[in-house]
Amino acid sequence: xxxxxxxxxxxxxxxxxxxxxxxxxxxxxxxxxxxxxxxxxxxxxxxxxxxxxxxxxxxxxxxxxxxxxxxxxxxxxxxxxxxxxxxxxxxxxxxxxxxxxxxxxxxxxxxxxxxxxxxxxxxxxxxxxxxxxxxxxxxxxxxxxxxxxxxxxxxxxxxxxxxxxxxxxxxxxxxxxxxxxxxxxxxxxxxxxxxxxxxxxxxxxxxxxxxxxxxxxxxxxxxxxxxxxxxxxxxxxxxxxxxxxxxxxxxxxxxxxxxxxxxxxxxxxxxxxxxxxxxxxxxxxxxxxxxxxxxxxxxxxxxxxxxxxxxxxxxxxxxxxxxxxxxxxxxxxxxxxxxxxxxxxxxx
Amino acid sequence: xxxxxxxxxxxxxxxxxxxxxxxxxxxxxxxxxxxxxxxxxxxxxxxxxxxxxxxxxxxxxxxxxxxxxxxxxxxxxxxxxxxxxxxxxxxxxxxxxxxxxxxxxxxxxxxxxxxxxxxxxxxxxxxxxxxxxxxxxxxxxxxxxxxxxxxxxxxxxxxxxxxxxxxxxxxxxxxxxxxxxxxxxxxxxxxxxxxxxxxxxxxxxxxxxxxxxxxxxxxxxxxxxxxxxxxxxxxxxxxxxxxxxxxxxxx
Amino acid sequence: xxxxxxxxxxxxxxxxxxxxxxxxxxxxxxxxxxxxxxxxxxxxxxxxxxxxxxxxxxxxxxxxxxxxxxxxxxxxxxxxxxxxxxxxxxxxxxxxxxxxxxxxxxxxxxxxxxxxxxxxxxxxxxxxxxxxxxxxxxxxxxxxxxxxxxxxxxxxxxxxxxxxxxxxxxxxxxxxxxxxxxxxxxxxxxxxxxxxxxxxxxxxxxxxxxxxxxxxxxxxxxxxxxxxxxxxxxxxxxxxxxxxxxxxxxxxxxxxxxxxxxxxxxxxxxxxxxxxxxxxxxxxxx
Ligand SMILES: Nc1ncnc2c1ncn2[C@@H]1O[C@H](COP(=O)(O)OP(=O)(O)OP(=O)(O)O)[C@@H](O)[C@H]1O
Ligand SMILES: [Mg+2]
Numbered sequence: 089x090x091x092x093x094x095x096x097x098x099x100x101x102x103x104x105x106x107x108x109x110x111x112x113x114x115x116x117x118x119x120x121x122x123x124x125x126x127x128x129x130x131x132x133x134x135x136x137x138x139x140x141x142x143x144x145x146x147x148x149x150x151x152x153x154x155x156x157x158x159x160x161x162x163x164x165x166x167x168x169x170x171x172x173x174x175x176x177x178x179x180x181x182x183x184x185x186x187x188x189x190x191x192x193x194x195x196x197x198x199x200x201x202x203x204x205x206x207x208x209x210x211x212x213x214x215x216x217x218x219x220x221x222x223x224x225x226x227x228x229x230x231x232x233x234x235x236x237x238x239x240x241x242x243x244x245x246x247x248x249x250x251x252x253x254x255x256x257x258x259x260x261x262x263x264x265x266x267x268x269x270x271x272x273x274x275x276x277x278x279x280x281x282x283x284x285x286x287x288x289x290x291x292x293x294x295x296x297x298x299x300x301x302x303x304x305x306x307x308x309x310x311x312x313x314x315x316x317x318x319x320x321x322x323x324x325x326x327x328x329x330x331x332x333x334x335x336x337x338x339x340x341x342x343x344x345x346x347x348x349x350x351x352x353x354x355x356x357x358x359x360x361x362x363x364x365x366x367x368x369x370x371x372x373x374x375x376x377x378x379x380x381x382x383x384x385x386x387x388x389x390x391x392x393x394x395x396x397x398x399x400x401x402x403x404x405x406x407x408x409x410x411x412x413x414x415x416x417x418x419x420x421x422x423x424x425x426x427x428x429x430x431x432x433x434x435x436x
Numbered sequence: 437x438x439x440x441x442x443x444x445x446x447x448x449x450x451x452x453x454x455x456x457x458x459x460x461x462x463x464x465x466x467x468x469x470x471x472x473x474x475x476x477x478x479x480x481x482x483x484x485x486x487x488x489x490x491x492x493x494x495x496x497x498x499x500x501x502x503x504x505x506x507x508x509x510x511x512x513x514x515x516x517x518x519x520x521x522x523x524x525x526x527x528x529x530x531x532x533x534x535x536x537x538x539x540x541x542x543x544x545x546x547x548x549x550x551x552x553x554x555x556x557x558x559x560x561x562x563x564x565x566x567x568x569x570x571x572x573x574x575x576x577x578x579x580x581x582x583x584x585x586x587x588x589x590x591x592x593x594x595x596x597x598x599x600x601x602x603x604x605x606x607x608x609x610x611x612x613x614x615x616x617x618x619x620x621x622x623x624x625x626x627x628x629x630x631x632x633x634x635x636x637x638x639x640x641x642x643x644x645x646x647x648x649x650x651x652x653x654x655x656x657x658x659x660x661x662x663x664x665x666x667x668x669x670x671x672x673x674x675x676x677x678x679x680x681x682x683x684x685x686x687x
Numbered sequence: 688x689x690x691x692x693x694x695x696x697x698x699x700x701x702x703x704x705x706x707x708x709x710x711x712x713x714x715x716x717x718x719x720x721x722x723x724x725x726x727x728x729x730x731x732x733x734x735x736x737x738x739x740x741x742x743x744x745x746x747x748x749x750x751x752x753x754x755x756x757x758x759x760x761x762x763x764x765x766x767x768x769x770x771x772x773x774x775x776x777x778x779x780x781x782x783x784x785x786x787x788x789x790x791x792x793x794x795x796x797x798x799x800x801x802x803x804x805x806x807x808x809x810x811x812x813x814x815x816x817x818x819x820x821x822x823x824x825x826x827x828x829x830x831x832x833x834x835x836x837x838x839x840x841x842x843x844x845x846x847x848x849x850x851x852x853x854x855x856x857x858x859x860x861x862x863x864x865x866x867x868x869x870x871x872x873x874x875x876x877x878x879x880x881x882x883x884x885x886x887x888x889x890x891x892x893x894x895x896x897x898x899x900x901x902x903x904x905x906x907x908x909x910x911x912x913x914x915x916x917x918x919x920x921x922x923x924x925x926x927x928x929x930x931x932x933x934x935x936x937x938x939x940x941x942x943x944x945x946x947x948x949x950x951x952x953x954x955x956x957x958x959x960x961x962x963x964x965x966x967x968x969x970x971x972x973x
Contacts, residue, residue: 285549286549299525303539384792
């Protein structure tokens with residue numbers, strides 16, 4: 089008793105609709121790339137948005153898709169930043185793209201090792217452990233002063249041209265184009281990943297780990313995998329920071345950075361990939377504006393925004409991003425899906 | 437008689453309570469085995485132990501003679517031990533299509549595919565749709581599970597286990613909470629299972645138990661109390677006293 | 688050697704008084720309150736203002752610090768926290784981090800960003816020796832006060848009507864409601880009391896730990912260690928964890944100064960791998 093072909097087709101298309109590109113998404117990337125030519129005088133802040141967006145995308149992979157709350161995601165960001173800066177400073181790898189990859193791999197290795205710490209335990213122990221790992225790395229970077237420059241940061245880093253051709257300039261022109269391309273490629277990978285059976289299984293692990301394991305999914309295995317991948321993304325984001333600013337300091341590991349990151353993701357909304365990117369845009373422009381008023385009290389505004397978001401409700405705050413969440417496609421396919429019902433009742 | 441699943445002196449202690457007390461149970465290959473007992477007898481606990489959701493305090497579990505006591509839940513699923521839950525355990529934010537799709541791709545070892553878009557394997561989708569239709573879920577394939585009526589959720593609960601192609605299926609009160617007139621869909625699905633699938637059914641409804649089972653074990657206070665064919669169990673005065681007695685009195 | 692042990696115990700007991708309120712709110716409401724340190728900081732600054740600026744005697748300022756923090760805690764609980772209890776942990780984390788940041792910036796605005804010390808009375812300064820053990824007077828005071836508080840806390844929880852209501856509410860808030868216990872009220876009072884203890888700890892600790900606007904951030908990890916390593920099922924767990932942490936930290940910084948805070952973080956991570964439920968929690972023994 090095979091189902092009728094139409095039912096299969098509809099089901100296939102409905103599943104595929106999850107991954108279909110929306111006009112709004114296409115528009116988003118066109119604008120992002122057009123900014124290379126349209127807003128040359130904003131490239132410095134746009135570069136910051138690009139790596140912050142990538143960093144938040146990385147957090148979205150573990151928080152939005154796997155449900156792991158982390159207060160120490162800066163550990164991977166920082167490791168990536170220091171790796172890239174050290175590679176350039178000691179002229180071990182001069183080509184930025186290659187150094188970026190190595191930084192990402194280093195962060196992935198750290199992610200893999202520390203993933204075992206976040207497998208067990210409650211949200212609280214996860215908070216602790218992630219926070220602890222970041223603090224530990226910060227302390228490490230601080231103590232290894234002969235290598236990392238300690239509290240002064242790693243100075244005198246000079247980054248060679250990308251692919252030997254594109255020299256970094258002080259206006260961030262190369263920096264932005266470079267960061268945006270890296271962000272876009274990693275975004276494509278992430279997009280592919282979350283729309284795959286693997287991505288779906290992450291949602292199941294987040295939603296109901298008990299049942300996920302009862303249908304044969306290795307919950308631990310999935311968490312380790314996504315934590316490792318996300319760490320790599322964060323490491324590359326950190327490496328982008330180091331390469332575009334020729335600098336790495338202890339601040340890359342700071343708690344504030346991990347906490348800000350949570351805010352970035354929450355402003356844009358977790359669990360649909362664009363949240364981190366949208367959040368990064370809002371966050372950076374907000375920071376630009378507010379810290380110009382009173383740089384010292386900038387944390388106050390961050391705190392206020394966090395409290396307000398929670399009091400009002402995260403869903404309500406981010407409801408305007410709905411078009412990005414592919415609600416539209418679900419509605420379209422709902423109509424088609426009725427055919428399945430119709431065709432299957434006809435047969436009876 | 438070939439034994440599919442066997443427990444040897446299985447013990448599970450919670451703080452103060454002995455939920456499984458030296459349970460040595462044998463379930464024959466292809467059996468339609470029922471496990472009955474009053475509330476709190478330790479039936480669900482036994483299934484939790486068999487599937488690795490909980491670790492036994494003592495004792496061993498064998499599948500086809502192999503010791504599986506130390507295997508994790510998902511490893512046991514891969515060996516063919518699959519269960520349903522007394523209280524629905526579903527993925528509230530996913531649709532039935534996605535839910536069944538998950539189980540099928542996992543069973544085929546494609547759950548780690550990260551470069552492939554969901555639904556890009558026609559044969560997989562065909563199988564998923566077939567299961568959904570068999571369980572009368574075709575009209576709700578794109579609804580969030582959370583918004584489905586209870587009867588549909590219960591069907592999905594069982595369909596999800598079937599999608600794993602179990603060799604040993606452990607059903608924990610599959611018809612619990614389902615209205616009388618919708619029960620037959622669930623029971624029919626259970627009855628339609630291939631004969632070589634071994635089934636252990638927990639059920640309070642004696643009509644269902646006696647129409648289904650070829651063997652019955654009675655669990656009381658965590659310990660196996662009586663075991664035998666339906667006729668033997670029905671005749672056993674001790675069972676009447678502790679269990680059927682209550683049922684009859686209720687009726 | 689014994690001096691270090693002594694200092695470590697003083698430090699640990701201080702940590703316990705600081706963090707015990709957090710252990711109770713966490714155990715009671717399953718609420719992750721990262722802003723606990725902000726209430727401690729409030730107590731610290733209240734003492735600083737009272738003693739340094741207004742010339743209030745040190746000992747008189749301690750109960751005021753307790754009361755001030757308790758009142759602040761009570762107001763925040765009623766106004767804000769109640770709305771967040773039922774929300775997911777992520778929201779609780781975001782919310783309480785938000786409060787931390789706001790308090791840090793506010794303290795910076797009001798009190799300046801520098802580190803401030805409380806002027807403690809002359810007779811509490813310096814140290815004396817018993818059998819060759821150097822004993823700091825102020826640390827001895829801390830041990831005495833915190834020891835008394837611990838005993839009092841244990842007594843309240845075990846022997847008073849409020850304590851039994853609290854335990855009932857912890858065990859099962861639905862049943863407790865059914866028994867006619869006003870759980871909301873119990874929550875609010877407990878929260879206020881926990882904040883008050885934190886404030887008192889902040890007041891006492893300003894001298895030893897140093898007081899500046901980043902206090903809630905700096906000690907967040909310490910509080911978390913106390914409650915996760917100690918567990919929240921009893922008051923003894925966090926107490927032992929605090930002592931361990933205090934002694935470990937002091938000894939670590941003394942014997943292997945180059946490793947700095949490594950010792951503590953590493954111990955914490957190892958403990959959590961070994962026993963994710965906490966070293967002293969009942970759940971771990973299952
Ligand atoms: N996680 C647990 N912690 C402590 N006690 C438990 C736990 N799970 C079950 N129990 C206890 O073990 C005993 C057996 O419970 P179990 O759920 O296995 O009974 P059951 O036979 O399935 O009952 P029912 O027919 O009501 O489903 C009960 O007394 C129960 O309270
Ligand atoms: Mg049961």
